[in-house]
Amino acid sequence: MGSSELRSPALKLSIACPKLTPAASTFPAAASNYYQLDELLTEEENDLQMNVRQFMEKEVAPIIPKFWEKAEFPFILFQRWGYGCPGLSGTAHAMCFLEIARVDASIASFFLVQSCLAMLSIAQLGSEAQKEKYLRSLSKMHKALTEPNHGSDASSLSSTARKVPGGWILNGQKRWPANGSFADVFVVLACNTSNNQINGFIVNGGSPGLKISKIENKTSLRVVQNCDILLEDVFVPDDDRLPGANSFQDLVKLATDIGSFSRVIVAWISIGIAAGVYDACLRYLGERKQFGAPLAAFQLNQEKLVRMLGNIQAMWLLGWRLCKLHDSGRMTTGQASLGKAWITKQARETVALGRELLGGNGIVTDFHVGKAFCDMESIYTYEGSYEVNVLVAAREITGIASIRPTSRL
Numbered sequence: 001m002g003s004s005e006l007r008s009p010a011l012k013l014s015i016a017c018p019k020l021t022p023a024a025s026t027f028p029a030a031a032s033n034y035y036q037l038d039e040l041l042t043e044e045e046n047d048l049q050m051n052v053r054q055f056m057e058k059e060v061a062p063i064i065p066k067f068w069e070k071a072e073f074p075f076i077l078f079q080r081w082g083y084g085c086p087g088l089s090g091t092a093h094a095m096c097f098l099e100i101a102r103v104d105a106s107i108a109s110f111f112l113v114q115s116c117l118a119m120l121s122i123a124q125l126g127s128e129a130q131k132e133k134y135l136r137s138l139s140k141m142h143k144a145l146t147e148p149n150h151g152s153d154a155s156s157l158s159s160t161a162r163k164v165p166g167g168w169i170l171n172g173q174k175r176w177p178a179n180g181s182f183a184d185v186f187v188v189l190a191c192n193t194s195n196n197q198i199n200g201f202i203v204n205g206g207s208p209g210l211k212i213s214k215i216e217n218k219t220s221l222r223v224v225q226n227c228d229i230l231l232e233d234v235f236v237p238d239d240d241r242l243p244g245a246n247s248f249q250d251l252v253k254l255a256t257d258i259g260s261f262s263r264v265i266v267a268w269i270s271i272g273i274a275a276g277v278y279d280a281c282l283r284y285l286g287e288r289k290q291f292g293a294p295l296a297a298f299q300l301n302q303e304k305l306v307r308m309l310g311n312i313q314a315m316w317l318l319g320w321r322l323c324k325l326h327d328s329g330r331m332t333t334g335q336a337s338l339g340k341a342w343i344t345k346q347a348r349e350t351v352a353l354g355r356e357l358l359g360g361n362g363i364v365t366d367f368h369v370g371k372a373f374c375d376m377e378s379i380y381t382y383e384g385s386y387e388v389n390v391l392v393a394a395r396e397i398t399g400i401a402s403i404r405p406t407s408r409l
């Protein structure tokens, strides 16, 4: 498949899959298109979805569980799998992420961080020269916002940026940036010591004073190399300060413009995870026999399967509508947050039902479901936890903000 180019006003990503080799796929057939949802897609979106599905099933599914178990990144795939930035519609983008996450949520998260969070931060806040330099290259870039002591409350971040002749000196810590161990570039947010406002910086992966250590022992998205980052007197030249990031308000605007759509994409990642688990369960229940009958013959199992399928149809329709609102420029922050919160909650229920349906085999990676079940936990938390997204939607519908407590006993 060559890179697909569809028009998008706000978001750009290309997923250029290499040519397929005739490796046999053991991944279960896609079975969750129960309400013929594909009829809501354009021909181009359908074609793109099928291409990504084919690539993920044939090339990624056979090898990814081993990388997950060893907590290693599959560089081998990315030598042949390009990513750049021609435009895609929101819906086309969603179909790519659905199909990637249906097989592996770590790979989907890699693309999310690379394309939605880091590249779009530079696209939105960077100078023309920065866009030219960083967005045209195939740099692996990651956004470092979260700190060890400031997660949901990003406005209180304590990393600092001090002005010196010719540039800035950055100090502080960041936690979680994905694939930090091999990032070429980090978009780091830090507090300007002269005015206490949040500023943004492009930090080179090899900068002196930058120490990166992998977060070990994760039980979820093990392929993603999340890191702790220590910034000790890291010098960033003036040219690498993002001119559009001058205050927390700029960050809020960024979260509104980019964060909202990245939440929609995270919702689609969870739809993909749920769809992959449903497909795996449908096949497993048909093949495995207990008490002289396939597991699919038991009413209690059937109820779970139907509940999973119902969840997926509803999640898909809500996700699709969000894409349409986004693409027509009408999606609000609250709508995106409600979508991310509700869809990830339904997906979490769906994969938990799937894990039950597989019995003991639901906790091993060999049958796909155990891996997906663990991965779903990260999706429920990152890009704004379930609770924080609920409160963002609640603020929009009530006009009352309740995220920050107003008093302390």
Ligand SMILES: Cc1cc2nc3c(=O)[nH]c(=O)nc-3n(C[C@H](O)[C@H](O)[C@H](O)COP(=O)(O)OP(=O)(O)OC[C@H]3O[C@@H](n4cnc5c(N)ncnc54)[C@H](O)[C@@H]3O)c2cc1C
Pocket (backbone or CB within 6 Å): 113, 142, 143, 144, 145, 146, 150, 151, 152, 153, 175, 176, 177, 178, 221, 224, 226, 378, 381, 382, 383, 384, 385, 386, 387, 388, 391, 402, 403, 404
């Ligand atoms: C796999 C993974 C990848 C990540 N990748 C990145 C990345 O690339 N870049 C990056 O910057 N960050 C990244 N993150 C960090 C992620 O954004 C944070 O984990 C998330 O924002 C939550 O912050 P926290 O973990 O510090 O939890 P906390 O903020 O400590 O929250 C703990 C609990 O309290 C709840 N809570 C917090 N505040 C409130 C409130 N006001 N009202 C009600 N409940 C509340 C939360 O919902 C949660 O249940 C990643 C995280 C994970 C797990």
